[in-house]
Amino acid sequence: MGDNLRVSSSILDLAEGACGICHRVLEELSNHGIIGESNECFEGVDARLVNSMGETIGDGRDITWAPAILRAEIDADIIPEDTAGDIEGVLTKKADLRRVAGMSGYGRVVTSAGLIISHIWENGGYVEVKRDGIGVRAIFYDKDGDEISNSVTGFCPVCAINISAGRVPSIRRKIAEQLKGSKNTGQIKYERGILNRIRWKNRRIYTDLIEDDKIIGRNWGCCIAYSTVRAEIAAGLGSKKWNRIFKHYCDQCPLKHCWIGKAMGALGNKVLHRMKNVNVREIVRMEDYITVDIMDDNKRVGYGIGTLCSLSASVNALMRSDAIKILKPTPAEGFPYKEG
Secondary structure, three states, X not given: OOOOOOOOHHHOOHHHHHHHHHHHHHHHHHHOOOEEEEEEEOOEEEEEEEOOOOOEEEEEEEOOHHHHHHHHHHHOOOOOHHHHHHHHOOOOOHHHHHHHHHHOOOOOOHHHHHHHHHHHHHOOOEEEEEEEOOEEEEEEEOOOOOEOOOOEEEOOHHHHHHHHHHOOHHHHHHHHHHHOOOOOHHHHHHHHOOEEEEEEEOOEEEEEEEEOOEEEEEEEEOOHXXXXXXXXXXXOOOOHHHHHHHHXXXXXXXXXXXXXXXXXXXXXXXXXXXXXXXXXXXXXXXXOOEEEEEEEOOEEEEEEEEOOOXXXXXXXXXXXXXXXXXXXXXXXXXXXXXXX
């Protein structure tokens, strides 16, 4: 990165998807004293990049924290033009922001996604997610195996699930009715004027929650979403039931013992990328956690769980199941041993 603050294409791996690129760019920015800030709003999250002099160099709005920061990275002209063009295709359109906000809003997409997934399954259908270009596509099927709506490619699976549902009026109305009258944590933060301050440090994401110029919560995590929710818990926000479920997930996550400094979304996108290439499918359902079943033809060869995103569930599946059946490794390239 030079004086123009543009990252080199050589450090970006498109197989890590939009989420992986967002976090890799944030790492570079953090190393140069630039941080991410965000605030919840009705249509999602407003984000900006702030340099060491306190100047905003880029801003953006999207469905939740990470894609909003990615928009700000594009607005700041930090990402190479060809890659930025691909990314813009998977960020949320204004009409979709309004539709999703009508169901939940204020940057919250997990509860609504859970209700959407449950609704599809209760009616005999199922939900599939798969890589599509630099993003992730969510497809809803009915009991006859036909698509319920045109599938949507988004920043991440949970984003795509919400956007897909928002485009089906009957599903959108049902989810809005189920959540009617509830006040989510994003709305509470909006009303209190709480700021999220986000940076990459020591191979992970750190988030501070700031209210009236005071830090009221601070924590870290494997990605922007996990770090921010953990900071919310540190600030005393969120329901006791959800916070307990979230802690239990982090307690049993095996990845923390072999962490390689890659955002969870980057790893999850890598898994989905390989699965697509070998015709292995991922079906999403909702239990206490977002749960993915890894299917080879009609046989389940693995499963995994996640809390904020099914990308984390994809990584969890790889670690708790037989990775050879999921990724189907090819022969080693360039290995010098020859038969005979």
